[in-house]
Amino acid sequence: GQSLEQPSEVTAVEGAIVQINCTYQTSGFYGLSWYQQHDGGAPTFLSYNALDGLEETGRFSSFLSRSDSYGYLLLQELQMKDSASYFCAMMDSSYKLIFGSGTRLLVRP
Amino acid sequence: GAVVSQHPSWVICKSGTSVKIECRSLDFQATTMFWYRQFPKQSLMLMATSNEGSKATYEQGVEKDKFLINHASLTLSTLTVTSAHPEDSSFYICSAGGTSGSSSYNEQFFGPGTRLTVL
Numbered sequence: 162g163q164s165l166e167q168p169s170e171v172t173a174v175e176g177a178i179v180q181i182n183c184t185y186q187t188s189g190f191y192g193l194s195w196y197q198q199h200d201g202g203a204p205t206f207l208s209y210n211a212l213d214g215l216e217e218t219g220r221f222s223s224f225l226s227r228s229d230s231y232g233y234l235l236l237q238e239l240q241m242k243d244s245a246s247y248f249c250a251m252m253d254s255s256y257k258l259i260f261g262s263g264t265r266l267l268v269r270p
Numbered sequence: 271g272a273v274v275s276q277h278p279s280w281v282i283c284k285s286g287t288s289v290k291i292e293c294r295s296l297d298f299q300a301t302t303m304f305w306y307r308q309f310p311k312q313s314l315m316l317m318a319t320s321n322e323g324s325k326a327t328y329e330q331g332v333e334k335d336k337f338l339i340n341h342a343s344l345t346l347s348t349l350t351v352t353s354a355h356p357e358d359s360s361f362y363i364c365s366a367g368g369t370s371g372s373s374s375y376n377e378q379f380f381g382p383g384t385r386l387t388v389l
Contacts, residue, residue, distance in 0.1 A: 194377075203363055203380045204314065248313060256302065256367060258378055260314045 163187045165249055165261035172267045173239055181234045181264045183249035191252040193225050193232045198263075199245045207234065207247075236266075244268045272298045274366050276381035283354055284389055291349045291384045293364030299344035300366035304378065305337075308361040320347045354388045361385050 165185045173179040183193065192211040196204035208216050210225035210232060222235040236243055249261040273296040283289050293303055301322050306314040318328045318339050326339035338350040351358055362385075365378040 203383045205380070206377055209377060255319070257304065257316060257319060258365075259316065262313045 163251070163253070163259050165251060165259065167247075167249055167261045167264045169262065170265045170267070172269065174269050175239055175241060177239050178235065178237045179239060179266065181236075181247050181249075181266070183232050183234070183261055185230050185232075185249070185251050185261075187230075187251055187253065187259075189254040190227070190230075191254060191256070193223070194250045194252065194258065195221075195223050195234045196248045196250060196260075197245050198248065204248065239268050241268050241270070272296075272366070272379040274300075274364065274379045274381040276362075276364055276384050278384060279382060280385040280387075282387045282389065285355050286353055288350055288352045289354055289386060291351075291362055291364075291386075293347045293349070293366070293381050295345050295366045295379070298366075300347075301344060302367055303341060303347040304365045304367070305339060305347075305349050306363045306365070308363060308383075310361075314363060317349075351386065354386070356388045359386055359388045 167183045194209045195207040197207050198204045207221055208223040210216055210223050215224045220237045225232040244267055246263045246265050248263045250258045275294045277292045303320045305317045307317050308314045316329050317332045318326045320326045320339050320341040322341045322344050328334045336352055341347040361383050363383040365380045367378040
């Protein structure tokens with residue numbers, strides 16, 4: 162079957178760096194995406210990794226290791242507005258997205 | 271980036287009624303649209319994949335006769351919750367992908383969601 166695992170909650174202080182890990186199991190894998198969702202809002206796309214390595218977009222970076230079925234999202238210089246839920250999602254051969262259970266990030270002053 | 275809209279943004283209805291939710295891609299043509307459901311503090315669960323001009327493909331456990339999906343044009347897909355019951359109360363989100371132009375296949379553009387409350 163297909164599944165993704167990520168921590169349920171992470172807490173960090175403003176200005177710090179936080180890493181949210183995601184491990185996955187699937188028979189067909191096309192890439193790992195990360196989405197941010199604030200309470201009551203829709204998911205917004207953060208990043209996508211199809212190949213091994215690190216992708217950097219401003220304060221956010223995402224890493225993928227296909228051999229380890231593992232990826233992570235790195236958030237630097239945390240701001241209060243980064244408090245949200247973060248979902249890893251894998252895309253299969255039919256371009257469907259299967260979402261992880263989500264990690265609730267709380268940024269404290 | 272590409273814009274996807276949903277209407278209505280929220281709806282309250284009585285048990286037993288049907289509710290239609292529209293999903294529109296405003297500035298691009300979406301050959302494929304996806305419908306998700308999200309219960310409070312839970313993840314997004316894919317309900318069905320909607321391809322323009324053909325029948326939707328439903329995920330296991332999703333009743334196709336209860337959740338009617340129509341994708342009649344490249345810019346509009348609709349989800350109708352038939353004979354809604356309180357347990358259908360949820361946040362319904364559509365997304366669009368597989369487009370040309372500014373969108374690449376590896377990104378889905380999400381609508382703002384529709385919050386359905388069934389009394």
